[in-house]
Amino acid sequence: MENVCKRLSCEAVNEMDMVDYLATIGLEPKLIRGNEHWYTSPFRDENTPSFKVDRKLNRWYDHGERKGGKLVDFAVEYYHCTVGELLRKLSSNLNLPVPEKRSANFQPGESNHIVITFVKPLSNFALLQYAESRSIPKEIIQKYCNEVSYNNGGKDYFAIGFKNDLGGYELRSKYFKGSSSPKGFTHLNNGQSQLAVFEGFFNFLSFQKLHQNSKMPETDFLILNSVSFFEKARPIMEGYKQANLFLDGNAAGRKFTNYACSLNPTYQDKSSLYNGHEDLNDFIRDQATKITPALKNKRGLRF
Structure with missing residues (x-):
């Protein structure tokens, strides 16, 4: 266990x-200002949000406690455990005891909180244009996503x-990246013996694009929607003959890939497909920029 x-x-x-x-x-921001996400402190009872996460820096700071740091620093403080206990629990897929909940201070409508108001088939031109800018064709984005x-x-x-298994949505537009509660992973079960695993849904859609004009591999799909769900998803992944x-x-993706492959031979690293790129979507976008000029030049167009 210690090695794991x-x-x-x-x-x-x-x-x-x-x-x-x-x-x-279960902690949601009460106010969002650019990269700053403000929460009522998880360490004490309060009415005014004083706990800030800078999403760009991926750091937190509690103005009431006058302390902050990285995710490990938060978890150790939140769960009242040591670093070793935290890593042992996470690595063995055991749940840490959640501290007693604070009294509810937030009332809907008092401050920023994402509430889904309507879901319909995707048809908005601006959203379809955004998907196209990420090299995802209309027929693919409309098949798997909603407006x-x-x-x-x-x-x-x-x-x-993009809906997860708990009923929440990953939300994307040209100007916004976020999610609604509850947040979780998305498992698309087609009854196959192999599983293809992605961090985000645009990478899953990119996989669909890659096989748009060829035979799709016989596989189920798991979209984590965040590597923070990796441990919770392990029972699903390890229930397959092979998890690609x-x-x-x-750095985060490589660490979790290496970690998974060290745990179980079920896991197979398939990132060589887009080696040298940030992710699979970055790869297909790069391919598109190379193909499009070639096609246009073939038609006698100049740049």
């Missing part, structure tokens, strides 16, 4: 998106919505 624990390092945990992680334990209207802080917006990992090519 060491494989999921502090560095790997700190690479997880903190806003996503807080959502998995979601939502209210955030008393204002109405719309976005591409198409995780991001950044």
Whole structure:
């Protein structure tokens, strides 16, 4: 057990998106200003949000406690455990005891909180154009995603919505990246013996694009929607004969790929498909920029 624990390092945990992680334990921002996500402090009872997460830096700071840090620092403080206990629990897929809940201070409508107001088939031109800018064809984005209207802080917006197994949505547009509660992973079960695993749904859609004009591999799909759900999804992944990992090519994605492959031979690293790119979507977008000029030049057009 100790060897497994060491494989999921502090560095790997700190690479997880903190806003996503807080959502998995039921903590939602009360106010969002750019990269700053404000929460009522999880460490005490309060009415005015004083706990801030800078999503760009992936750091937190509690103004009331006058302390902050990375995700590991938060988890140790929140669960009242040691770093070793935290990593051991996460690595063995055991749940940490959640501290006694604070009294509810937030009332809907008082501050920023994403509320889904309407879901319909995706047809908005701006959203379809955004999908196209990421090299996802209309027929693919419309097959797997919806057009979601939502209210955030008393204002109405719309976005591409990808539903998770708990009923929440990953929300994306040209100007917004977020999610509604409850947050979780998405498992598309087709009854196959193999599973293709992705971090985000645009990478899953990119996989569909790659096989649009060829035979789709016989596989089920798992979209984590955040690597913070990796441990919760392990029972599903390890229930397959083979789990093919198409995780991001950044530091966090590589760490979790290496970690998974060290746990069980079920896991197979398939990131060589987009080697040298941030992720699978980055790869197909790069391919599109190379193909499009070639086609246009063939037709006698100049740039």
